[in-house]
Amino acid sequence: MPTLPEIGLQHYLFVGAAMFSLGLIGFLTRRNLILMFLCTEMMLQGVAITMCAFGAYHGNMAGQAFTIFILTIAAAEASLALGLIVLLFKERHNVDSHAWKQLRG
């Protein structure tokens, strides 16, 4: 029975890159502000996974420590962003990003 290869650095990096890319594609293709926001969160977590992977690989805690900070900030940012989206919704009664295109100046 063939043994599964041991999970190594590449695998983690692949997952991280995949999450980042999916988030990016989602951000570029979706117009719903909530979905776009979720996509940015996903890109962020992709980066966090990459950091943890590198941290483990190099045998130090810098990656994990960074990730803890990123999580904290992501939490704060999530509450802010959602609050903003609620306000924007109150103004235009939808969450379409194109509704705000006149802000281009």
Place this chain on the structure above:
Amino acid sequence: MSFVLEHSYLIPLLPLLAAVVVGLFGKTFLRGWSHLPIWAGVGAAAGLSITLLLGLVSEKHEGAVGFSTVWFEWFRAGAGDSGEIVVGAGSWIDPLTSIMLAVVCGIGFLITIFAAGYMKGERGYWRFFAYLGLFIFAMSCLVMGDNLVMLYLGWEGVGLCSYLLIGYDQHRLAASNAARKAFIVNRIGDFGFAVGIMLTWYCFGTVSYFGSGLGGSDGFLEMVMHWQTHVPADRQFLVEWIPFALMLGAFGKSAQFPLHVWLPDAMEGPTPVSALIHAATMVTAGVYMIARLGGMFVAFPDSLLVVAIVGAVTAVLGATIALRQFDLKRVFAYSTVSQLGFMFVAVGVLAPVAGVFHLVTHAFFKALLFLSSGVVMHATGGQLDLRKISGLKKHLPITRVVCLVGCLALAGFPVITAGFWSKDEILVGAAQVSVLLYVTLSITAFLTAYYTFRLYFRVFEGPEMFPQSAGHHGADSHGHVEHDQEHAKHQDKPSKHEEAHAHHHNHEPLLLIAPLVILAIGALVVGVVNLPFSAGVKAHSLGHFLGHSPSFILAHDILEVRGTSIDATQLATQYGQPTEKYAKVHWVAMGLSAVISVLGIGLAFVLHLKDRAKGDALAKQFAGVANLFERKYFIDELYNRLLVGPLRAIAYLLDALEYVWDGLASLIAMVPQAAGGAIRLTMQRGYLQGYALTAIVGLAVLLWWVLV
């Protein structure tokens, strides 16, 4: 006196300090008292100057007298090929300086006293006195400086003050135009002066008159005697242009033809200014310059010939124009131009003592005449037209007497006036050089006597014609209405405010009269300082005093080496140098000039007092010539056509071209503008995804560039 020599800086500094005090606090605190600091500052300077003069006069001197004081090193510049120029701020005090200082500060002080009475209640009273203080500062720097740059500093400083004071009444267009004209015409002359200073430094390597002291050869006036050995060979061809360049500056400042046009217009300024700056002191700076730099001029005789010719032309020109002017102050202005011409002839014909002598006497009697015209103006509410005023002797008795004294001095009335002695010396000097010059100046002297007394007889004698506006002081409304109309008609004429004198009926307040009386005494007696023969006082006292000035000694030395057509004794007298015996007294010339003066006065008496109708008829008969004089030979018109017009056309052309250049520049600016607009409209659309895509693409490009 040693105190003054040690602290010579006080003479310019005190008036400057007073001017600064008035400038800073005059508007808010001093207001109507603004004259007090100036009185103090200028008075102190006058005291110091006169102490200095008396000190120098009372000491026995042998040979050259000159005290050099360096106040501080002003600046140094340049290096390498032409060497470094070091300019110190310092004073050079010799007899010539002390006489000029006494005239400038002494007469300046009298005029500041007069001005306090005359300018009372004027708007900007403080401003006027601050400028006066600044003027005395600049003028004393001019006459005290020990090098050309100091002279230039004072020169430009007095020019600035002249500009500010002519345009003192900024709300009157004529005044501000006259101020600009004075400034611009002076610029032409000063350009020449600046070139002269640069050439002097380029050729001699210094701008100091006498260097660190007498006897050496580190000042350019000391080098000029043997200039061939001091000037580098490749620069020698420039040396003879120096006096010509410097002369231009003198012509501008002293209103000599063809740069005389600014002086008559300068009469738009308040009368004390006309008296101080445009008659007694500033305009004589050119004469001072040529006397001070005498060596430089006599080393190149052609330059003196030009000076003499220009002086003679100006003398005739000024006198003939003055014949047909009707504004009191304009007559005096052209008379000043003419008298300055006399002084230039004097320095041009190697008689600088006579030039300085006439400068001093002229300062007295011309300041006196201007100030009396100020009193007339004060009394008549600004009316100065000879055709509209007449017989004022009842209203202005003291003014009439002092003005008569001034007129006699200007006309050169024999024996009793100072003007006679100084003018006579110039005529004698001119006769030594050329008969033509002597005849020209004699005719001018005749015209001078005539136009002076035409004015006197018209204004003070004859049937009374006192402008109603002034006679009734607006006591009845009728008079006031008349006055307003009068004002409307003569808006361009300088008009003294009417409110101030409406409050008092005395036309001759003490503040106005006291300086006049002092000046009148001066105009009578100053002549004794340089009589051609001994009469109680020694002959040629002023000449012998001035002769100790190294400027005169060095110039005379050069002449002795070079030789002139003038008799040696006479030449020594004209330079104030000691001689075995006195130069002979020229009784014939003296008698002739006395006769000429009396004849001129007599003619004026006939045509302007005894039978005015006849005078007017005569003027009608020669209407062509009269008109030529009245319109000042159309010189202003000529300048307007030949110079101002084309310059203005060029200015318009350049203005039009400006639009073209501007358009081209705008065109270039439009490229980035258009690009920006295109980007804004196409790429900045407000879609979040678009921005994100741009950012990602940009990032990708960057990464590709960095990593691959």
